[in-house]
Amino acid sequence: MxxxxxxxxxxxxxxxxxxxxxxxxxxxxxxxxxxxxxxxxxxxxxxxxxxxxxxxxxxxxxxxxxxxxxxxxxxxxxxxxxxxxxxxxxxxxxxxxxxxxxxxxxxxxxxxxxxxxxxxxxxxxxxxxxxxxxxxxxxxxxxxxxxxxxxxxxxxxxxxxxxxxxxxxxxxxxxxxxxxxxxxxxxxxxxxxxxxxxxxxxxxxxxxxxxxxxxxxxxxxxxxxxxxxxxxxxxxxxxxxxxxxxxxxxxxxxxxxxxxxxxxxxxxxxxxxxxxxxxxxxxxxxxxxxxxxxxxxxxxxxxxxxxxxxxxxxxxxxxxxxxxxxxxxxxxxxxxxxxxxxxxxxxxxxxxxxxxxxxxxxxxxxxxxxxxxxxxxxxxxxxxxxxxVTWRYSKADFAAMAMTMLGTLVLGVETGVIAGVLLSLALFVWRSSRPHAAVIGRVPNTEHFRNVERHKVITLPHILMIRIDESLTYLNARWLEEYVLEQMADRPELKHLVLMCSAVNEIDASALESLEAINHRLADANIRFHLSEVKGPVMDRLQKSDFLDALTGEIFLSQNGAFAELAGRGDDEGDPLPVDPDPYGPRGLI
Amino acid sequence: MxxxxxxxxxxxxxxxxxxxxxxxxxxxxxxxxxxxxxxxxxxxxxxxxxxxxxxxxxxxxxxxxxxxxxxxxxxxxxxxxxxxxxxxxxxxxxxxxxxxxxxxxxxxxxxxxxxxxxxxxxxxxxxxxxxxxxxxxxxxxxxxxxxxxxxxxxxxxxxxxxxxxxxxxxxxxxxxxxxxxxxxxxxxxxxxxxxxxxxxxxxxxxxxxxxxxxxxxxxxxxxxxxxxxxxxxxxxxxxxxxxxxxxxxxxxxxxxxxxxxxxxxxxxxxxxxxxxxxxxxxxxxxxxxxxxxxxxxxxxxxxxxxxxxxxxxxxxxxxxxxxxxxxxxxxxxxxxxxxxxxxxxxxxxxxxxxxxxxxxxxxxxxxxxxxxxxxxxxxxxxxxxxxxVTWRYSKADFAAMAMTMLGTLVLGVETGVIAGVLLSLALFVWRSSRPHAAVIGRVPNTEHFRNVERHKVITLPHILMIRIDESLTYLNARWLEEYVLEQMADRPELKHLVLMCSAVNEIDASALESLEAINHRLADANIRFHLSEVKGPVMDRLQKSDFLDALTGEIFLSQNGAFAELAGRGDDEGDPLPVDPDPYGPRGLI
Incomplete structure (x- = not known):
């Protein structure tokens, strides 16, 4: 056989x-x-x-x-x-x-x-x-x-x-x-x-x-x-x-x-x-x-x-x-x-x-x-x-096609193909580095959570809930850090941040580092960091790292559970946040 | 300002x-x-x-x-x-x-x-x-x-x-x-x-x-x-x-x-x-x-x-x-x-x-x-x-790190960084080209659908349901074609194939082409192709293409709706499949 x-x-x-x-x-x-x-x-x-x-x-x-x-x-x-x-x-x-x-x-x-x-x-x-x-x-x-x-x-x-x-x-x-x-x-x-x-x-x-x-x-x-x-x-x-x-x-x-x-x-x-x-x-x-x-x-x-x-x-x-x-x-x-x-x-x-x-x-x-x-x-x-047809469907795909055609016609077959492949890859990497994420709230009288900008939803000033619609990889890890910090900066009453991971199929080592950095920086601002709806294989991986020990918050099975639990705690601070053993994080280039 | x-x-x-x-x-x-x-x-x-x-x-x-x-x-x-x-x-x-x-x-x-x-x-x-x-x-x-x-x-x-x-x-x-x-x-x-x-x-x-x-x-x-x-x-x-x-x-x-x-x-x-x-x-x-x-x-x-x-x-x-x-x-x-x-x-x-x-x-x-x-x-x-730590967490990330370290130590700083960046990118592309997908069935007495290999679920011989856990892009489009054809080949009684798109945040032009090819090849085998749980922005895009006109099946709002409807139809063939105006698809290199 x-x-x-x-x-x-x-x-x-x-x-x-x-x-x-x-x-x-x-x-x-x-x-x-x-x-x-x-x-x-x-x-x-x-x-x-x-x-x-x-x-x-x-x-x-x-x-x-x-x-x-x-x-x-x-x-x-x-x-x-x-x-x-x-x-x-x-x-x-x-x-x-x-x-x-x-x-x-x-x-x-x-x-x-x-x-x-x-x-x-x-x-x-x-x-x-x-x-x-x-x-x-x-x-x-x-x-x-x-x-x-x-x-x-x-x-x-x-x-x-x-x-x-x-x-x-x-x-x-x-x-x-x-x-x-x-x-x-x-x-x-x-x-x-x-x-x-x-x-x-x-x-x-x-x-x-x-x-x-x-x-x-x-x-x-x-x-x-x-x-x-x-x-x-x-x-x-x-x-x-x-x-x-x-x-x-x-x-x-x-x-x-x-x-x-x-x-x-x-x-x-x-x-x-x-x-x-x-x-x-x-x-x-x-x-x-x-x-x-x-x-x-x-x-x-x-x-x-x-x-x-x-x-x-x-x-x-x-x-x-x-x-x-x-x-x-x-x-x-x-x-x-x-x-x-x-x-x-x-x-x-x-x-x-x-x-x-x-x-x-x-x-x-x-x-x-x-x-x-x-x-x-x-x-x-x-x-x-x-x-x-491609122009109508996707400008990025059209760009790759146009680049390949022009390159092939003007510079030759090899240059044309290589230029097209590199541009496709660059556009893919670029799109992967800007995932979709949204601040979410609870749809009244349901257990569903939706984008606050598109739906009339319930939010609380001391809880910020963010849903990310992509796996977390090195290409979008820094984007996520910046997004979370930006969202956090305008909310002085914030005590809890929940990242909803229902669309996260993978967290690579860079993204793990970014989650650690986010956890670290939120702790510096006295905010707890929670995750919700983490998929099984992703959770198995996280358990092999130190992240869960360092996490100031909890892992919730459902977004609704997270919201109910944290809303119930009100403005109560809970246990004090742990003292950071390594307050400056990365060593840089010295 | x-x-x-x-x-x-x-x-x-x-x-x-x-x-x-x-x-x-x-x-x-x-x-x-x-x-x-x-x-x-x-x-x-x-x-x-x-x-x-x-x-x-x-x-x-x-x-x-x-x-x-x-x-x-x-x-x-x-x-x-x-x-x-x-x-x-x-x-x-x-x-x-x-x-x-x-x-x-x-x-x-x-x-x-x-x-x-x-x-x-x-x-x-x-x-x-x-x-x-x-x-x-x-x-x-x-x-x-x-x-x-x-x-x-x-x-x-x-x-x-x-x-x-x-x-x-x-x-x-x-x-x-x-x-x-x-x-x-x-x-x-x-x-x-x-x-x-x-x-x-x-x-x-x-x-x-x-x-x-x-x-x-x-x-x-x-x-x-x-x-x-x-x-x-x-x-x-x-x-x-x-x-x-x-x-x-x-x-x-x-x-x-x-x-x-x-x-x-x-x-x-x-x-x-x-x-x-x-x-x-x-x-x-x-x-x-x-x-x-x-x-x-x-x-x-x-x-x-x-x-x-x-x-x-x-x-x-x-x-x-x-x-x-x-x-x-x-x-x-x-x-x-x-x-x-x-x-x-x-x-x-x-x-x-x-x-x-x-x-x-x-x-x-x-x-x-x-x-x-x-x-x-x-x-x-x-x-x-x-x-x-990285080895424990992810072998791919470890490979990129080891390559960078060795390259830097032995060949110099520039070669080291470039080798690491290229290997990271290659591994990312490689992983993106092999997404997770599963044949799913209905969990008894629920509206939930799960992997047939991990759960005891209900399936029907004339309906094949596949869930894909990744956006559809040019990197995994051909993989999807092969996966679907492979799943289809062993099922002589098959009449309906439903692709559950709840995790699909994007469908690029290549993936659209592959969906068209899948639709085409399934029609040749007298099988209808359906989609379910297509996200709003993805649907908006699809409406700009001819795909929905050519689709032999339907777009279902929920996976459960799809299963209920198609199961109800039984082995009934419905309307005959349309005759293909372009039976050989791609023109190749002649």
Whole structure:
């Protein structure tokens, strides 16, 4: 049982049936057809030779099939990770150089190692640092950058860069050198693919095809565009007229070998590899969970880290580049009826066959066609409604999203994500440091206590009751000290202060220190400090400290009990407050 | 009124009386006597000429008197900040060089600017990042380093470094060159000062002196040691026997001038200056609050930033180095009866007079005496019980404390603090990402709902009720998704899931997205999703989103209402679940 946690194949492989085999084979064939142009296109987007895209779609898929827990996730090259690869590799080597390809391999290996380590140490919660607004803003901005970066292939001009200012500057500088045959192919492909997306499925349904098959045929749209434009290039000899094509793709299976070891290079690529692994993981898991829930299946996020990690390590050793679960492919895989991860392994066989047999036919494929498939795909990533919706819901979340989008568009993918993560964290810390608290009083004729500012309640001049609506941690401990002192300063008749702890799930060591300081300072002002409604686990903790011995007041089970008891005592002082053995508290810095 | 917030002197200055003047003058004289040896000693600790300590105790005190809100805080050089100054300046220049002194001035100016900016932007909550265990561990480790660093003066040998490994290595390398006359003076001073601390006050009380005056006389112990050892050096001509002394101190008032502007140097000193300002602020405010509470006074932490900021900027322009509120001096000031910040200004006058008249007499003061005063003072910073107490109370807090102590001792003050802050934050984020949640059921014959694992409660197979004990934020949003899916997966009869939100004070955009995903995935499994006991402000927010429209279930005012209503419906399916317009949710990375 334990072993099958780390090798899910032991689980589903044991019950593998002929029906499942048929379903998986059908799904694999459909995904293979879709993946061939996709893998070439995304390799181009990553600035890599097209064949690298094919290599990244063979052995990594087998590795995921062995270790992944999703029955339907289709792993391979994806658009956003390709952009991140291009940015990271472009920072250390010239695009297309041998060093650049080596950097892509290292990125795959490093991100695979990060994923494996996170998986084995159960550190998947690192992904929590990526808030939804950051991921959403990042993906939208990446989609915009990717679409813009592909315009040069549609127009047949030179351009470069991985940020909007760079892209727009180089595009506008070369806008005069448009190649008309290229633009014709590019624009036609774009128009065709947009039509396929919107119009083909309804047409097929109208022609009598069922909903799902119609969907699958529509998803194969790029294949038609690829075939048609290859034929056009060959027949019209468009290469001689300046149409750039994929060119000769080496035929054969992926080369097996270890990536270059160079400590400086590995160090330079570590941060981008970490970002690639975390972002790839977050999105992949989200897709896998959505699909799994449709069949009431479960995926194990920690084991997903292992599965994706293995896929990337294998990519690094077999001539690929970073891979993760792709949305479009996974949906096709799911809809085509894939039942087990074996579908992924069969897809790998399909791509291997393509790498052995199909590559000669792909040499004349125009880059403009690939660019068109990329543009059509990534425009669905661009969600310009999200910032508006988020602005309406939460200004803080909007700020994180806007920061991520702007940072990504202007400064690049890595800076954008890091800025977004840091801002989210800063805003979270800031909000955690200003909890809600209220002075409360008793609602007449009830045992309920409510905010004095919002309700007509009963209070007494010698009793101050404060409710805090948050756990007490180091981030809000000093805030609480100041709040209590402020409330106390204006009440000369005060004899008792009760802190209602019904919403306090935790009191950390800093907050304990602050409670001690409050107890201390109230005692100096001859005021007793009480707590009420302390939760069981919090009380267990407090009993391990000296706080309860030093506390000048009592712990009341209920707020009502506290009020009744203290009100009954009236202005009576009770026992004298103990003499403080350490009257100056902290030692400071001397 | 508004103006007096930024210039508290307008407030207390208006009501200044003859009685207050007398009290402040008396306190100022006593603090001056204490501050003269202290300022020389701490300047030595910072690796600066003794006169810099005097300069730092003149105009900065006047600036704080104008802008500070504490009536009794005594600002000036302190031990830990002196160590931090030595570390930071030592990293950019050779100790004692002109560049080193310039670096100290820049540190004062920069930390003053940071404090002012934090004060004007009300960013005092930045100090919240320093948890109590981090500050406590840092101060203890600093105390150990400071005491060790002073041993060379007691032994009359050469040694250096700002970390324990460096200090111990250089001390042990030169242990053979001990100077016996120096050691005699050092050891005698140490023994005398320890006795003064423990034995003088009881003796004076026995001789009939009242408690407070006895305390004040005991605090003046270092002055006796200073006078006695100066006399010994002069009479016995100990300088010729190798006893190192303070040497000629220039007579006169502080030089006024702007610190050197050098962009690289400022950049290199920015992080240490930020740490100096935040740590100095945290401790200073804590002392000021403790003393203020004793007289039911209030201090304004944001205005304290301005006061300390002004003091440091002035230190940078008047030949000083970073200053902050000192514990020992402030207590003396308080006990001596200081009533207003004017006492600080009078102390400044006292130090100025000393700088003009007393410096010739201080030339023969042995460094061993100053080192002894430092060691005796800082040993009270070392709190070795704190790690034990913290370990007992919270392992996470202990980890942060241990990391800070080890980092500070082995790698230096800056690394230590930064490591502690980052670990505290990481642990906080980690804990926030794993909130407490429980499957609940109804306690028989009540309207109370409790954890099914701890109580005998009523549940129904088609209703799952989950209580979450934390606000829903991006850090725990994915955790919640997984938790809910996990709970759902094992319950084939499930029709309704109710999330009880009584402890939810906030739902951020990421958590909203997760609630939408949960709603979505439950609907795919034909389960309705309900919420109960949603707080008013949280509900207001939800109404700004589309979530309530998409929600397949209802919002119940009370958990009991939800249970009663859904139990009454039995297995009835109700209206069919709406068809999902967007069946695949997230778009992924394509």
């Amino acid at each position: 334990r072993l099958s946690r780390y090798f899910p194949i032991l689980d589903w492989g044991r019950h593998y049936t002929g029906t499942a085999l048929t379903s998986d084979l059908v799904a694999a064939i459909i995904v293979t057809i879709m993946l061939i142009p996709q893998s070439l296109a995304y390799a181009m987007l990553a600035g890599l030779p097209p064949v690298v895209g094919l290599y990244a779609s063979i052995l990594p898929l087998v590795a995921y099939a062995l270790f992944g827990t999703s029955r339907t996730l289709a792993v391979g090259p994806v658009a956003v990770v390709s952009l991140m690869t291009a940015t990271a590799a472009g920072a250390v080597a010239a695009t297309g150089s041998a060093d650049y390809i080596a950097a892509a391999l290292i990125l795959a290996l490093l991100s695979g190692i990060f994923l494996l380590v996170m998986g084995l140490l159960r550190l998947g919660s690192l992904a929590n640092l990526l808030s939804h607004p950051v991921v959403s803003g990042f993906i939208t901005a990446s989609g915009i950058i990717i679409a813009t970066s592909q315009l040069k292939y549609i127009l047949g001009i030179e351009a470069g860069g991985h940020t909007m200012p760079q892209l727009l500057a180089t595009l506008s500088a070369n806008i005069g050198t448009i190649n008309v045959p290229t633009l014709t192919i590019g624009a036609t492909s774009l128009a065709f693919l947009f039509w396929v997306r919107k119009g083909l499925k309804p047409l097929l349904v109208k022609l009598g095809l069922a909903d799902r098959p119609a969907d699958l045929v529509a998803k194969a749209g790029p294949v038609f565009a690829v075939v048609a434009t290859i034929v056009a290039v060959v027949l019209l000899d468009l290469e001689a007229k300046g149409v750039r094509t994929v060119g000769v793709i080496p035929t054969g299976l992926p080369p097996i070998g270890a990536p270059l070891f160079d400590a400086d290079l590995w160090l330079a690529l570590a941060v981008p590899a970490l970002l690639i692994s975390i972002i790839g993981f977050v999105e992949s898991v989200s897709i896998a969970q959505t699909l799994a829930a449709k069949r009431r299946q479960r995926i194990d996020p920690d084991q997903e880290l292992v599965g994706l990690g293995a896929a990337n390590v294998v990519a690094g050793f077999s001539g690929g580049y970073p891979v993760t679960g792709g949305f479009a492919r996974s949906v096709v895989n799911f809809d085509a009826g894939a039942e087990t991860p074996a579908a992924g392994a069969f897809t790998a066989v399909g791509i291997a066959v393509a790498a052995l047999l199909l590559t000669p036919f792909l040499a004349s494929l125009p880059l403009a066609t690939l660019a068109a498939t990329i543009i059509v795909a990534v425009l669905s990533l661009v969600d310009l409604r999200a910032p508006i | 508004r103006l007096s917030r930024y210039f508290p002197i307008l407030d207390w200055g208006r009501h200044y009386t003859g009685t207050a003047l007398t009290s402040d003058l008396v306190a100022a004289i006593i603090v001056t006597i204490m501050l003269i040896p202290q300022s020389l000693a701490y300047a030595m600790l910072a690796g600066l000429p003794p006169v810099v300590g005097l300069y730092a105790s003149i105009l900065p005190l006047v600036a704080y008197a104008l802008f500070g809100t504490s009536r009794t805080l005594a600002v000036g050089p302190v031990a830990v900040v002196s160590l931090m100054t030595a570390t930071a300046a030592g990293a950019v220049a050779a100790t004692g060089s002109a560049d080193y002194i310039a670096a100290a001035l820049i540190l004062a100016l920069l930390s003053g600017i940071f404090l002012l900016v934090m004060g004007l932007l009300r960013l005092g909550s930045l100090a919240n990042l320093l948890s109590h265990p981090v500050v406590s561990g840092f101060i203890t480790a600093s105390g150990i380093i400071i005491a060790t660093s002073q041993l060379k003066y007691i032994l009359g040998i050469e040694a250096g470094g700002h970390t324990m490994p460096q200090l111990l290595a250089t001390l042990s390398a030169n242990i053979g060159t001990i100077n016996v006359p120096t050691l005699t003076i050092g050891a005698t001073s140490l023994a005398f000062l320890f006795w003064v601390r423990k034995g003088l006050k009881p003796l004076l009380v026995k001789l009939g002196l009242a408690d407070r005056p006895a305390d004040l006389v005991a605090k003046a112990g270092p002055v006796f040691a200073v006078v006695a050892t100066i006399v010994a050096v002069v009479l016995l001509d100990l300088e010729a026997k190798g006893v190192r002394t303070v040497g000629v101190i220039p007579t006169g008032l502080p030089p006024i001038g702007a610190p050197l502007f050098d962009a690289d140097l400022w950049l290199a000193l920015a992080v240490p200056a930020l740490l100096i300002s935040i740590i100095g602020f945290v401790e200073s405010v804590s002392i000021a609050q403790t003393l203020a509470a004793k007289r039911r006074q209030r201090i304004d932490p944001d205005q304290e930033l301005v006061g300390l900021g002004a003091a440091n900027v002035v230190a940078g322009f008047s030949g000083g180095y970073p200053v902050t509120g000192g514990f020992a001096r402030s207590v003396v000031n308080f006990d001596a009866g200081a009533e207003t910040p004017a006492a600080g200004a009078f102390t400044a006058v006292g130090i100025a007079v000393a700088a003009l008249l007393l410096t010739p007499f201080l030339a023969s003061l042995p460094l061993a005496t100053l080192a002894a005063t430092i060691i005796v003072a800082v040993l009270s910073l070392v709190d070795l019980r704190a790690p034990i």
